[in-house]
Amino acid sequence: MTAADPAPLRQRAAPPDTEQAGISLGRDAWRRLRRDPVAIVGAVLVLLFVAVAFLAPVLAPWGPTDTPGKDLVTPTNVPGPSTEHWLGLDNLGRDELSRVLHGARQSLVVGVVSLLFGAVTGSLVGLVAGSFGGRIDNLIMRLMDIMLAVPGLLFAIGLAALLGHSLTSVMIAVGTVNVPVFARLLRGSMLTQRSADYALAITSLGVRRRTLILRHVLPNSLSPVIVQGTLTLATAIIDAAGLAFLGLSGTDPGVPEWGRMLAETQRYLSSAPHLAIFPGVAIVLAALGFTLLGESLREALDPTYRR
């Protein structure tokens, strides 16, 4: 390349210090993350969300089913935020703040479990397809194509409807949607890694295939999985809330669930909009946290990626 293109010329001049020996990709990524405002905002939101989920019983002034304001609530009047009830009361006289805080637990559990279910199953499927190749690979990936032909949320709706109204079925449904995503991802990056020069070098040293895959190819294929996992957590939270909004969620009304809180308060749209706004904002903040973190992780782990 000549100096004809001034843009690369400037980029080339920028990071001369990153190529020094001893700085691994991981540490380099960490250094870039710490300086990225997007990553910081994302991390703060995620930490806040996790902390609230764990500490909800301590932080919340009331229990999720307590009705401290049941005498203040009438069908036509649902009091909004006040000094005593920061986020107001809901239609049954429960403290909205306490409900929203407790709702974080449900969202976190559903998000993490369904992500783990989807990512582990999908990665295993991709691992099998990528390791065996040939007809098994072909068959598995065709099956994944079929699953991808159905839009994610619809797939989850169908599956949740099939498995019955329970929290487990929501988690399985939301998780299953992500199986083909992770399967494709892991298989794709394994195929790239396997044909990479270093894999060839290791094979030529007489290392067995299983050792090569488990010890060398797999770890190097993981960083896109981590990125996708963080981003998927955001969509899992949104999708689970969507299912709850449609009435597909756990049946225990005592457990607050942001999506269902939104759905149940639709009727009070004009008189008590706060009942929908606060759980909605909670969903947005949680999903935004994981989105921002995932995007900045992607950027940090893949230097060629441009936002």
Next chain:
Amino acid sequence: MPQENPGPPAETPEPLLRVRDLTVAFTQRHRRDQVAVDHLDLDIPQGSTVGLVGESGSGKSVTSLAVLGLLPRRGVRLTGSIRFGGRELLGLSPADLRTIRGKDIAMVFQDPMTCLNPVLTIGTQVTEVLHRHQKLPRGSARERAADLLDQVGIPDPARRLGEYPHQLSGGMRQRALIAIALACRPRLLIADEPTTALDVTIQAQILALLRDLVTDTGTTLLLITHDLGIVAGTCDTVHVMYSGRIVESAPRGPLFADPAHPYTAGLLSSVPRLDAPRGTRLVPVPGSPTDTLPWDNACAFAPRCTRADALCTDRAPHERTEGPRTLRCHHPLSDPAPDPAPDRAPVLAPGPVPPTATGGPNLLPEDVA
């Protein structure tokens, strides 16, 4: 725009392109400016064929982009003067520059694989420039485009017009790009490494084509390259550029026969030559183009120069004229070697360097073909 030189003296005709004190710096927040072109002076007379030679990063391509007004507007500081045909180009509005580009000044770039738009036919890409500058209607633009393709040696031009770039070989694409550049009969053609991306055999063909076209049409050519071998067969005058400045300018003959700047000599000895004695080794210029000093109070080439001494890292060499050449060096090869590097042989040992008085022209009797 600052304009230091008010105008040429009346008696000498102004060259077609006259660059004075051109400085191009890339600016970036929180970083020192990167000076790519440093107070550059360059004259290209009407009808001449001029070579601008240097390693990548020397600023030669940035110079050509500055002439065309193709540098990005943001992040670039551009000062000095570029006069083309008596008209100042720096400070012209983007719209005015667009009427000059492609019509009066045209350019051929390095990589024909990426310089053609993949989703448009060759025909569209040739005719759009005719349509733009000569207002040719569709039909006659197509005829003229076919003529142009024929002229640059593309067989079956009528069919090629309907084809897409990926259907053409690299050499054919470069021919097409030359056809595009010459479509409006520009007064100045800038060719930036036009053969670097091509096979060696194709390189020779493209060079011959450029040479013939320039001769036939009387177009002025500025050939930018890192390869002195390409310049040798093509250019009348050669400017050697290093770190944003021209360090040696000379007619082709003297420059090849008797390089005066150590950098020119270094470039020359890294090019294979037919007239070199058997067993002569190719010697690369030591170091890399990034090992430079700022021109402010040093010679930028000093870190890589075998003849450098304390003076070279202390003061910038002035430009001086020695017969047909101008030179920017404290210790040119026409001088006896300075003290501090007696054991390090000069990069080039082209036979006897007569220890004559400084300033005298120092041509060897034989000339390069």
Next chain:
Amino acid sequence: MRRLAQLVPILLGLSLLLFFWVRSLPGGPAAALLGERATPERVAQINRIYGLDRPVWEQYLDFLGRAARLDFGVSRMTERPVTEELVSRFPATAELAVVAILFAVGLGVPLGYLAARRHLTWIDNLSVAGSLIGVAIPVFFLGFLLKYLFAVQLGWLPPDGRQSPRLFVDHPTGFYVLDGLLRGDPASSWDALRHLILPGIALGTIPLAIITRITRAAVLDVLHKDYVRTAEAKGLTRAVVNRRHVLRNALLPVLTVTGLQVGLLLSGAVLTETVFAFPGVGSFLVDAIAARDYAVIQGFILVIAVIVVTVNLLVDLGYGLVDPRVRLR
């Protein structure tokens, strides 16, 4: 043609999946059909009527044959054929999806282009931030906010439905906007359009975020291509450079991504239609879920999958029209 052939196994596999989906419903399809009224006798009766006592492969072939004729059985809720129900509601959802995609593309492409052109300025940062936030807002929450703000508080637009109740016109095509024009009644078209704006924006926001982002990335990429510099060196006018050289190449990835949004739109429609009480296939599906009307769910999912796969095929074909390198392969 090769792509068309790839469609067949996907659709066959999908039908197999859906077939077993119904078979694995709690208590079997008969119990699902009967719901609370299920008694062993009635289950046996239903099984006989629907041939559920025959071998599984025979049942599958039968199912496939009926699916090919677009016969997905009878809806439990309305006791009308599922196909009929879907067809009568499809125009509403199609109108909604069209408005959403027009909103997403019409705003996203110029915004992404502008962001790339003004790279690293405030408008660029704003578009990046907007597209990050845009994908984090659940469709139903955004729908709620829009409805609360523009319908309930400001009263600018209708809060729900497809049409104001005072308007009574018959609908030859089922596309209300089109019907109004066909019948020479632009007022009713306008009314239908006003009902589409809020749900359209709610549904189109995630695609908008994605399309803005991909347009920005694609334009940034193309702006640094050598052929754009060649075009500039030709002295072409800014408009020609932008339209013919920059946008034309940048739109290739945008086209692909827009095609991928169709699936997202159709599943998002389920939620949007619920929020805005919009009588399309989506809100019908929600009713079907509540009523455990599995025939409807099955038919709906199959139809949507066929649409998604077909649109992606069309996008691939469209890609060939724009990019000659693909065409010749």
